[in-house]
Amino acid sequence: MLHIHKVSEMTGVTVRTLRHYDQIGLLQSTSKTEGGHRLYSNGDLKKLQQIQFMKKIGFRLNEIKNMLNSSDWDWSDSLRNQLSYIKQEQENLNKMESALRELIHGMAIEDENNEIAIQKVMQLNNNNKELQQKYRKSLFKEREWKLWEKVPNMTSDNADSLEWIALIGQLKRYVHTDPSSPKVQNIIRRMEEKRLEAFDGEKEFIDKLWVMRMSEAESEKLGLYPIDQDVLQFMNSAYEIFIKKRAEAHSE
Amino acid sequence: MLHIHKVSEMTGVTVRTLRHYDQIGLLQSTSKTEGGHRLYSNGDLKKLQQIQFMKKIGFRLNEIKNMLNSSDWDWSDSLRNQLSYIKQEQENLNKMESALRELIHGMAIEDENNEIAIQKVMQLNNNNKELQQKYRKSLFKEREWKLWEKVPNMTSDNADSLEWIALIGQLKRYVHTDPSSPKVQNIIRRMEEKRLEAFDGEKEFIDKLWVMRMSEAESEKLGLYPIDQDVLQFMNSAYEIFIKKRAEAHSE
DNA sequence: TATACAAAATGACATTACGTCAGTTTCAAG
DNA sequence: CTTGAAACTGACGTAATGTCATTTTGTATA
Secondary structure: EEHHHHHHHOOOHHHHHHHHHHHOOOOOEEEOOOOOEEEHHHHHHHHHHHHHHHOOOOOOOOHHHHHHHOOOOOOHHHHHHHHHHHHHHHHHHHHHHHHHHHHHHHHOOOOOOOOOHHHHHHHHHHHHHHHHHHHHHHHHHHHHHHHHHHHHHHHHHHHHHHHHHHHHHHHHHHHOOOOHHHHHHHHHHHHHHHHHHHHEEEEEEHHHHHHHHHHHHHHHHHHHOOOOOHHHHHHHHHHHHHHHHHHHHHOO | EHHHHHHHHHHHHOOHHHHHHOOOOOOOOOEEEEOOOOOOOOOHHHHHHHHHHHHHHOHHHHHHHHHHHHHHHOOHHHHHHHHHHHHHHHHHHHHHHHHHHHHHHHHHHOOOOOOOHHHHHHHHHHHHHHHHHHHHHHHHHHHHHHHHHHHHHHOOOOOOHHEEEEEHHHHHHOOOOOOHHHHHHHHHHHHHHHHHHHHHHHHHHHHHHHHHHOOOOHHHEEEOOOOOHHHHHHHHHHHHHHHHHHHHHOOO
16 A cells, blocks of 8 residues: 555656546545545556556546446556557657658758658657557447447346337437427436436446447547447437426526 | 648648747747738748657747747757657667566466556656656757857957846855845846846847746756856846835835 | 654645637638 | 638637645654
């Protein structure tokens, strides 16, 4: 069990940052002293290492949080991913090196008209961004895959799960109608009710469904949702209307 | 002459970012159309490339601005620097690769007790930060060097410059006294007067002196000021007192 | 056991480098 | 001379910390 300063020292992550990660629930120390001092375990260190990598390839903290929290997470898988990423990065740097050399030499000779070389160098930076995107995508996909693997299981032995599937199916039918219509709002209300009463293995599924709803914007960029984009978007706006209406009802 | 969208396309820097750089005076397009559309020149592209690199190694935008604006700036020098940086980065990645391999293998065998390996991997990240620091430092130093190269020149043919040197010398003598004392404040006042009446080549020097004053905090971290740290710090606090007093005098 | 002092905590506000959006103006092409 | 794409200018928003002020906790020593 390590106290916060020690962890900071070992990993180079500032104390402030660790506390922030705790606050947003990204990395909560396994235990605390009576007085509330954070005590980090070995597993916490692993998680932190994960976080560092995911940050490096451009994930936002809340995205990282979602992915790490979703129980199924394999640290050794991730390490292999990291290794492969590094190798790609190496290649990229090699390209960068020759591009720079070219530019330097070109300058000596012509000193102008090297726009093309400049472009080359700068676009290699983008290359890097693309690389990050690629790895983000692959991490995402891996996770999605594991998620949907569970669905058939659920459907087979549980009436509740069947209703979920049904609800999504219904929603699908109304995709091109008004999301504030009573029919749609009823479906949403039912979904919200079910969400609240959910438990156990199913809870996990439903939470994920909700997480997906939340990160819809991001996922659109990646274009990899198993639920059709439009259904998700529709569900999203319908849900927002639902929440708003309920809030209004409450305040009266 | 390229319009903003084209530049964005070529370099992967967003349009918003380019406008931002213009706004803060970091990269103003060489020319504009009558209607105010930005037109970027070849030189602007070079500057942008510079900016990208300096950002990569961790400079803040306003630091970059200061360094690029200070007339003496050699693009080919910088390219060589970039090349050398890249090579170091490659080495770093190699280390990272073997550290990761070690970790992956270690996991298969013992599955615990790999704290040391984790630490290794994470500290390689810091290695990267250190590398950046190192290159920041070297860029800084190069610039400082060019700056102080000018001082003898100045002193030789200009009474004003001599007074500057003298003022700094005087300040040095009072370093361990009260910065709000009349003696010190008089020196500061004289400096401020001279700063305001400065012009031409000298102006450049004085501006730089002031820039240094401003970025004292940052430079302390780097620990590379040609003017002794304590003198600068002293000058800084004395100047702040001076400004405050003047403001009070005004408001009465 | 009391005391003192480093290190931890919490909370609030600041900062950097953009993104996003809204409303307006400019430009090039037909 | 119009018209649509692309540029412009604000103004406000955001993410991931940094910074600072104040309070608590843990431990080493008297």
